[in-house]
Amino acid sequence: MSNLNGKFIHGPVWCEWLSQAARLGPSVGLIGSSLWFYDGIYKGHPFKVDSKLGDITRLSRQTLSKGLKKLAADDLITLLPASGSYPTVKISKERYCKKQNLQDISMTQMELDFDPPDKDD
Numbered sequence: 001m002s003n004l005n006g007k008f009i010h011g012p013v014w015c016e017w018l019s020q021a022a023r024l025g026p027s028v029g030l031i032g033s034s035l036w037f038y039d040g041i042y043k044g045h046p047f048k049v050d051s052k053l054g055d056i057t058r059l060s061r062q063t064l065s066k067g068l069k070k071l072a073a074d075d076l077i078t079l080l081p082a083s084g085s086y087p088t089v090k091i092s093k094e095r096y097c098k099k100q101n102l103q104d105i106s107m108t109q110m111e112l113d114f115d116p117p118d119k120d121d
Contacts, residue, residue, distance in 0.1 A: 009033070010040025014093070017076060024070045030057050031067040035077065039091050046080055046090040 013036045021032030034056045038047045053064060068087060071077040075092055082088040 007037070009037045017091075017093075020074065021071060021076055024074060025067070027057075027059055027063050028067045028070050030059065031064060032071060032076065035071075035089060035091060038089070044091075044093075046078075046088050048082060048084075048086050048088050050086045 018029065018032055018036070022029030031053070034053055035049075037056065038049070038053075041047070049064075049068070051061075054061060057064065059067070068077065068079060068089065072079045078090045078092050080088040080090060
């Protein structure tokens with residue numbers, strides 16, 4: 001996946017989740033953003049992280065491994081047992097909501113609650 005032209009993160013993406021990941025370190029924030037890319041591809045189902053994540057982030061395999069462990073320790077992702085060398089990941093939306101005392105709201109509700117800024121601002 002060295003050619004990222006035309007690729008994008010399919011939302012909704014939780015900005016608070018990304019902010020929490022970034023607080024764990026810049027590399028961890030980059031890994032977290034990339035995981036949301038995969039989450040969009042796999043429609044919220046668990047996915048196996050492979051060498052393509054390194055292609056996207058330009059981080060070493062060791063840094064990726066440490067970052068995934070930090071995200072898991074902070075309940076932002078779940079690392080599922082998997083055979084082989086690459087872990088299977090699920091973004092922990094439900095666990096994160098409970099930890100942050102948030103409701104799991106739908107995109108429609110978020111759109112209804114969104115108040116865009118004035119054009120003059």
